[in-house]
Amino acid sequence: MSTQVQFLNGLNTIGGNVVSFTEGNTRLVMDFGVNFAPAETPTGDLLADGTLPALPDLFTDVESDKTTTIFVSHLHLDHMGALKYLTKLTDVYMSQASADLYHVLTELGTESAPNATIKVIPFETPMMFGDFEVTFFETDHDARGAAAIRVRDGVHTFVHSGDVRLDGPHPERVNHWADILREAHIDLFLLEGTEFSFDADDEKEHVRHTEMSLQQDFGQILDEHHQLVVINPYERNIDRLEALQNTARLHGREILWDKQFATIMRAMGVADVKEIDWEAALARPHHYVIQNHFNQLHDLDQFDGQFVYLHMNGEPLGEYDPRFAELQAYLDANHVELQRLGASGHAKPEDLVALAQHVNAQKTVTWHSFKPEKEAEALRKVGLNVYLPTKGETLAY
Ligand SMILES: [Zn+2]
Ligand SMILES: [Zn+2]
Known part of the structure; x- marks a missing residue:
């Protein structure tokens, strides 16, 4: 050989x-x-x-x-x-x-x-x-x-x-x-x-979450807020999506997923996946978490800035992507803080x-x-x- x-x-x-x-x-x-x-x-x-x-x-x-x-x-x-x-x-x-x-x-x-x-x-x-x-x-x-x-x-x-x-x-x-x-x-x-x-400088600002601490913080945020919570995760991270759904339920909320996410999750064996129902979310925002992909950012217009936004390693991932500035500007205009709640693989x-x-x-x-x-x-x-x-x-x- x-x-x-x-x-x-x-x-x-x-x-x-x-x-x-x-x-x-x-x-x-x-x-x-x-x-x-x-x-x-x-x-x-x-x-x-x-x-x-x-x-x-x-x-x-x-x-x-x-x-x-x-x-x-x-x-x-x-x-x-x-x-x-x-x-x-x-x-x-x-x-x-x-x-x-x-x-x-x-x-x-x-x-x-x-x-x-x-x-x-x-x-x-x-x-x-x-x-x-x-x-x-x-x-x-x-x-x-x-x-x-x-x-x-x-x-x-x-x-x-x-x-x-x-x-x-x-x-x-x-x-x-x-x-x-x-x-x-x-x-x-x-x-x-x-x-x-x-570089060491970047690392100082970097709070490292694990998948487990991410779920803990997510649960805490759900408890602390009485508004709608919006999450932006990555559709290929099936285990995290499933864990988020379980955490939300433990804290009395249902995650509503877009068609794409719901299709992927069901195909990967995640049970009881609920799709977005705007009427329900508008009527009782504190009962729900909405998964939002950047492509559908303007779906959030109807909530008039009354939501918490959690960035969970979805697109756009960071400043190097020009869409990130767009996301930031949208949230700024709505007086919503972009909170990062991701974890490294x-x-x-x-x-x-x-x-x-x-x-x-x-x-x-x-x-x-x-x-x-x-x-x-x-x-x-x-x-x-x-x-x-x-x-x-x-x-x-
Ligand atoms: Zn890689
Ligand atoms: Zn990888």
């Missing part, structure tokens, strides 16, 4: 990280996201400017002697957003929960990748692709069905952490796969470093260090971060062998 590990994208950005493992005619690619690709930009330009990974045979009519299989660790856009650009039928493996979500998003027209043949790989069930064995491990991230991915070539073991956190509801999942990797003395560990992206810096230290790979690569060198420095301090590849670089095993 001789495996070529090539780093194709996402080495110093948050997301869009793509690596390939190639041996003979077999090529495995994981993940398959893009960071930011305006809808009107032609595929050729996205390939030329490096937005898409340099795999021209997947995005053009260029032929290749390789059989490619794609693996998606979870269904965030920065890990699967390139699927829609595929020009040839390609197998795309993901967990059952990711596939279920993908299916409903496709039905709703939110996702459309005609050349992606979605296949399910169950957790902890090794599958062979050529001479490679691939195993998905369930992990904890703010996306249901998220996985860490192990690749073995018969001699070497490579692991892609996917996106991961340790202060979420399921640290035991992460500890489980980390224990297995530690035992195996793996060769290469690709570790995300999102939370290493920010990404591990704290000290948790990433502890995770990498525990796994203790022969080589650790830091990526999926604006400052992978900062994470690398922290890992070197605890004695780990860290490597920062350049875009397009290949490591031979």
Whole structure:
């Protein structure tokens, strides 16, 4: 066996990280996201400017002697957003929960990748692709069905952490796969470093919520206010949506969801999902929470500024998105404060260090971060062998 590990994208950005493992005619690619690709930009330009990974045979009519299989660790856009650009039928493996979500998003027209043949790989069930064995491990991230991915070539073991956190509801999942990797003395560990992206100044203002403390604060806000409460969460974070609905009920309120959210939640098995009923909400605003997507912001006009607005990692996510200023201006005009009540899907810096230290790979690569060198420095301090590849670089095993 001789495996070529090539780093194709996402080495110093948050997301869009793509690596390939190639041996003979077999090529495995994981993940398959893009960071930011305006809808009107032609595929050729996205390939030329490096937005898409340099795999021209997947995005053009260029032929290749390789059989490619794609693996998606979870269904965030920065890990699967390139699927829609595929020009040839390609197998795309993901967990059952990711596939279920993908299916409903496709039905709703939110996702459309005609050349992606979605296949399910169950957790902890090794599958062979050529001479490679691939195993998905369930992990904890703010996306249901998220996985860490192990690749073995018969001699070497490579692991892609996917996106991961340790202060979420399921640290035991992460500890489980980390224990297995530690035992195996793996060769290469690709570790995300999102939370290493920010400067100390940014961090000071940053109150870190967990999914659990977010629910506690949400319940408290519901108790403290007698107005309508409006929430802006992300439709792909099914577990949080379900938890919000449960918390609201415990505090005597019903969340009313828009059609899109309700369809997704029902498809993902959330029971008793209620859709928006404006008449009911206007008549008894203190009995309800309204989920509002930015696209329907003006639905809130009818409440005349009499509502509390909780931003929960929905769109627009932050100041870098021009729509955020629009949202802020709308709330200002209505004399409503924008309250942030979100939680990160990404591990704290000290948790990433502890995770990498525990796994203790022969080589650790830091990526999926604006400052992978900062994470690398922290890992070197605890004695780990860290490597920062350049875009397009290949490591031979
Ligand atoms: Zn990501
Ligand atoms: Zn993610």
